[in-house]
Amino acid sequence: xxxxxxxxxxxxxxxxxxxxxxxxxxxxxxxxxxxxxxxxxxxxxxxxxxxxxxxxxxxxxxxxxxxxxxxxxxxxxxxxxxxxxxxxxxxxxxxxxxxxxxxxxxxxxxxxxxxxxxxxxxxxxxxxxxxxxxxxxxxxxxxxxxxxxxxxxxxxxxxxxxxxxxxxxxxxxxxxxxxxxxxxxxxxxxxxxxxxxxxxxxxxxxxxxxxxxxxxxxxxxxxxxxxxxxxxxxxxxxxxxxxxxxxxxxxxxxxxxxxxxxxxxxxxxxxxxxxxxxxxxxxxxxxxxxxxxxxxxxxxxxxxxxxxxxxxxxxxxxxxxxxxxxx
Numbered sequence: 001x002x003x004x005x006x007x008x009x010x011x012x013x014x015x016x017x018x019x020x021x022x023x024x025x026x027x028x029x030x031x032x033x034x035x036x037x038x039x040x041x042x043x044x045x046x047x048x049x050x051x052x053x054x055x056x057x058x059x060x061x062x063x064x065x066x067x068x069x070x071x072x073x074x075x076x077x078x079x080x081x082x083x084x085x086x087x088x089x090x091x092x093x094x095x096x097x098x099x100x101x102x103x104x105x106x107x108x109x110x111x112x113x114x115x116x117x118x119x120x121x122x123x124x125x126x127x128x129x130x131x132x133x134x135x136x137x138x139x140x141x142x143x144x145x146x147x148x149x150x151x152x153x154x155x156x157x158x159x160x161x162x163x164x165x166x167x168x169x170x171x172x173x174x175x176x177x178x179x180x181x182x183x184x185x186x187x188x189x190x191x192x193x194x195x196x197x198x199x200x201x202x203x204x205x206x207x208x209x210x211x212x213x214x215x216x217x218x219x220x221x222x223x224x225x226x227x228x229x230x231x232x233x234x235x236x237x238x239x240x241x242x243x244x245x246x247x248x249x250x251x252x253x254x255x256x257x258x259x260x261x262x263x264x265x266x267x268x269x270x271x272x273x274x275x276x277x278x279x280x281x282x283x284x285x286x287x288x289x290x291x292x293x294x295x296x297x298x299x300x301x302x303x304x305x306x307x308x309x310x311x312x313x314x315x316x317x318x319x320x321x322x323x324x325x326x327x
Contacts, residue, residue, distance in 0.1 A: 003027060004034055005101050011036040016073055021045075023072040029108045033072060033081075034101070042097050043088035044104050045070055045081065052117040060135070061096070062128040063088050066117055085120055089131070093258055095226075096134070103127055103246050109239045130250050138256040142225065143216045145252050146265050147186035148174055149228040151212050152245075154274065157324035158232055162241045164321055165248060172199055173209070180321040181209045183279075186216040192275075192304050198297040201284040210322060211282060213303055215266075215273040222264035225249065276309045276327050 007024050011034070014022035023035035023045060033045040048067075057064035065086040072079050089100045107123050151174075152161045164177040175182040181203055185194035192213055203209045229249060233242050250257060283301055290297065309327055316322040 004105050005098055008034055008036060008042050008097075008101060012040055014073065017078070020071045020073050020078060023074050025074070026105070026108060029111070031113070032108055033074070033084075035072065037088055037090075039090070041088060041090055041092075042101055043086060044108075045072065045084045045086055046108070046111075046115070046120060047081075048083055048085050048117050048120055049114040050116050050118075051083075054117055054121055057121075057124065057128050059128050059132060061089050061091050061131045063090070064121075064124050064128065066121070085117065085124070087124055087127070095258055095261055096131075098226075099246070099250070099257075100131070103130065103243065106239050106243045106246070130247055133250050133254055134257055136254040138252065138254040140252050142253070142256065142259065142263055143186055143188060143218075143265070144184075145249070146225055146228065147212075147214050147216050147270075148184050149225060149232065149249075150214060150216075150267075150270050150274075151175075151182070151184055151325065153228050153231050153235075154271070155325050158235050159238055159241055160320060160324040162232075162236065162244055164324075165244070172197075173203075175321060177321045180207055180319045182212055182321060182325065183209065184212045184214070186214050188215070188217055191302060192273075193300050193302045195298055195300050196282075196284070198285060198287070198290070198299075201279050201282055202287060203279065208319060208322070209279040210309070210325075210327075211277040211279055211303075212325070213273075213275050213277065214270050217266045217269055219264060219266040223267040224264045225253075225260045227264070274326075275303075276325070277303060277306055278309055278312070281306050281312070 004026060011022045011024060016022050021035040023033040026032045026034060031047045035043045035045060037043050051067065054066050056066060068084050068086055070081045070084050072081055087104060091097065104127065107127065152158050155161045161175055164175045166174050173181040174184045183200055187193060194213060229245060232245060236242055253260065282303065
């Protein structure tokens with residue numbers, strides 16, 4: 001994806017005429033083009049088949065125009081191209097622009113050669129709705145999201161973890177494959193103290209639960225959320241899962257998205273301090289000791305003296321979820 005962003009940057013310096021756009025072919029899908037708007041924003045020209053009529057899409061950051069004839073300057077030649085769908089974004093923030101290019105490129109990898117307007121509109125609506133999250137409040141701290149991405153990045157099978165990743169911040173556990181669960185806890189202090197809800201240490205009776213604990217310390221020379229995302233994408237060949245990765249990041253960060261490149265965390269310390277715990281070894285409160293009139297119970301727990309899974313005999317049995325992580 002970075003190659004396409006570099007092509008976009010090169011187009012910024014190309015001279016253009018009125019009514020024309022500087023453009024170049026997408027290396028892996030040469031029938032489609034990336035271009036630059038008169039304001040210097042990225043835009044894609046996606047070739048479609050058929051002449052179906054449909055309404056254009058216009059949101060704050062994203063605009064989609066269907067069935068357009070375009071005048072493109074490619075290799076210093078002006079070409080008039082028919083049957084293009086144009087998707088463009090209007091944001092000067094470089095992080096937004098890079099993300100837009102990444103997400104559209106993931107889509108282009110998945111499109112058939114002769115994609116129809118109907119199919120394309122469905123996919124482009126997903127992208128438009130995705131960027132609408134940039135105005136919404138964040139659902140998790142950068143520290144919490146970084147910790148979850150670190151677990152995925154470290155996994156033996158990151159694809160399985162992505163499939164099991166939470167779809168909503170209201171989910172009780174960070175990873176849940178329908179049977180077993182993993183909850184990720186991070187701390188920025190010098191002690192392994194984490195906040196738990198009572199429910200998080202009482203999964204349903206036929207499920208097993210692992211607590212992943214990691215120290216996530218802000219530093220000027222570490223890795224950002226984008227660094228972890230890029231590392232994960234190199235390990236995941238499934239473009240649908242790559243899109244899901246991008247989707248969860250945007251939905252989680254919301255209006256804090258533009259802070260991502262400003263904050264990095266100590267990757268080596270996270271690696272050195274990563275530990276996994278069987279939930280049954282973590283001190284908790286017996287449910288039968290809680291008055292029925294009490295609810296939403298949370299508490300801090302120090303795991304410093306709790307044995308890790310490596311320090312005990314822990315059978316992962318047939319758990320696909322547990323086999324996917326580095327224990």
